[in-house]
Amino acid sequence: MTAHGGDGERGVVGARVPRLDSYDKVTGRAQFAGDVRLPGMLHAAIVKSPVPKGRIRGVDFSEALRMPGVKAVVTADELRSAPIRCADIRYGVVVRDRPILAEGRVTFQGEPVAAVVAVDRTTARLAAMSVIVDVEEEDGATDLDSALRADAPLVHDEPFEVEDAVYKSPLPLEFGETNTTLTFVTEEGDVEAALEGSAKRFEAWYRFPAIYQYAMEPFCSVAQVDRVGITVWSSAQHPSQVTRDLARLFDVPLANVRVVVPYVGGGFGSKSFTHIEPLTVALAKAVGRPVRLELDIAESMTMSRRHNALARVRSGVDEHGQIVAFDIDLSYDGGAYTLLGPYVVAKGAFRGLGGYEFPNYRATSKLVFTNTSPAGSMRSVGGPQAAFALECHLDEIARDLGLDPFDFRSRHVAARGSEFRRGHTPMDADLHADLKMLEAIPWDRTQPQGDERTRYGTGMAMGIADPGASPVSSAVVRLNSDGSLTVSVGSTEIGQGVRTVVAQIAADTLGVPLQQVAVTYTDTGYGPYDASTGASRSTTMSGLAVQRAADAIRDRVVKMAAAAWGCSEDAVAVSEGVVRGPSAAEPLGFFVGEHFGQRGGNFIGVGEVTAHEFPTTPAFWEVAAAVADVSVDVETGEIRIEAYRSIADVGRAVNPLLMEGQEEGAVVQGIGHTLFEALEWEDGMLMNDSMLDYRVPRPGDVPAYMHGELAEAGDGPGPFGLKGAGEGGVIPVGGAVANAVFDATGARIRELPLTAERVWRAIREAGGGAES
């Protein structure tokens, strides 16, 4: 495979190009935040709350201070005074509720209460274990159901400041009255009247577990503070947001805060927003030396997680089996701090309605505080929870009415161009075509013979998401005098391959071989701004900014060439790194030297994407659909996913090799929350806080047959008509597999994960199982 060549139509875009970071990643050279070492660097460890809720009576760190190698112990008491001098100690992307260190009270087990700085990590961690946190324990609201009760203890009883720097939050947040912070409603028509008048009604409850993202690289940040400012090396997904928080918390100009993000060892949303960076900076200020704070897995689990959720769905159909009323009521457990919660539940409402057009509908979505670790972002926020309820419910209706699940969905999906959610972007995909594409994926089902214990079934589900997040990106493309390109974007390389695809886009736009394109590290001190790296947005938003930056360079070169050669600009073409006119040709870099009058110099092209360009949300709809074929051992309840067929509507794949990897990864992550993953608390104490107890998919869990198709209709807003992707694949897994289990056994299971015990019990309750 050649790096340059592509599909012949678009040059390098569309080509299965290996990742540009492959070599460094297979040789161990790729540097992650945890690999950064600075001269004089010290190491930190956190002291955590032993209980889910209570008043802090005192923190005894006298023994820690006596240990050789310990340099300092910091609690909330030291944060505002010299030498740390925090202007504020609370931060959050939507609500400023999360303290750098717990002050006065603790709100979940594992919450950072103090931190120890020592000569090495082992000493710091041993010293942290010796610190005694004395807490007067209080009754908490330690799970979703009890937090929703009218007489539930309040997780927080005071109001917080709403942070509005990124999203200009218009959401009606409420604090201090109940544990429900936000109730988001989107509706059309009169759902109650339509339910009343329907020919047949359905109602059911669905439950989805709390999920740990398990980015394999634990949270790590290294902070250095000097007179010039603050520099942090971090595993952050959104460095611009970390920069903003640090500037505010430590009262320094944005220009004096630099966040550098080397390769990130997976994120999946866990490293969205600011986590341990403020604490690391505070510790570096406390000791006057660089400090490195690397969490372990149990600690990383308490930073962020996927919201567990409870959904009630009610629906009514007319005499033709058409849904006339649809009502979904979702409650999301946000844990002790909001993080992205308000947007998770708002997006959950849309994802719980899917891509369907119902004449009367209502989605109510609540964010509920509990005394558990804070829930943040994870791949398609709010999506899998809501879609599990929606897609199981649709299957229940279709089954009851004896309708084919594909036909039933096809009868309800929004047509291309339909403004199916009032005031939002019309449906930009052809969902009928997507469903047909999915139905056409072949699988040679070899029906096994004569096994009493094994039942086979097929189920399907769709997933529609409103991603794209904040459409604000900038990019810089530099044309060097030798014709090579240097591309800088603010989007971080978390494994999705953004550095490879933006290089492809720049190479393609300027006709430069991919080998002559370099992409810089993400560094807010030097690089352009990007709002975030998540919500399937990087290739679309950063990609668009890169394309525009490259276009700016092309325009400049074409103008110069036309003037020099006395021809029209239309007569000048740029390809293969060469600028050609009617009677002359020069290499691209030639014009750089011409402009500066000497051999050196570079042309800097700037590209921007602004929110003004996207008056409606979302920037694009992300579409996924899947069919799961399962076998169920009715004696043990064990499920095997024999085949998984899926489609992703991506508009255009810049790099199908990377695109497939995103889709396969999303599906297997979905298999995790479908079959075995769940964070489990007892009275607010996390029971499975290690990878021994929290089971994620392993190589042997991959379905024997997996086939994913990419729909590439070129109908997205990004370069070459691409849409963002990478999250959609995780949405339909739970519904597709649960529907397949029903098909196989007759047992309708409305709660994930589908553990063998849960399946076994459900089969018994449904009166199934082998004769015994």
Add this chain to the structure above:
Amino acid sequence: MRTLTIEFTLNGRPEAIEVRASSLMLDVLRDHFGLTGAKRSCDAQVCGACTVLKDGLPLSACTTLAAEMDGGVILTIEGLARVDGELHPLQRSFVETGGLQCGFCTPGFILTAHALIEAGVTGEKDLVEGLDGNICRCTGYRKIIEAVKMAAAETVGSS
């Protein structure tokens, strides 16, 4: 604090160092030798991100005492490619099939696969079983398995 002197071969070079009796192999590799290809993740011998080979067999450096390196032949990911930079067939196959994304688990997967292939394991089922001690959260494993099969076939073909 008790210390001891250990001698071993590391990526083809003889080494002798003094370590604390309680030091972990992972810390010694990363902090003393600057070999950061082995990664710290689960600390519990579950994920395989810290995998290195000792006498050809994979072990989790996060839960192995540095003292156990004594007398051994240790291979880390940094020692797998040729000195001139040419990649090992396994490294090449991971690159070509797209068997990596964030790259955090990649060194561990490649070294485990290397041990399997050296031990003569070639069948897909056996290879997948052999890789069960390594976790990847990004790729969904399909392209990793494809990469290992490709390298295994190449090794069989060339021997």
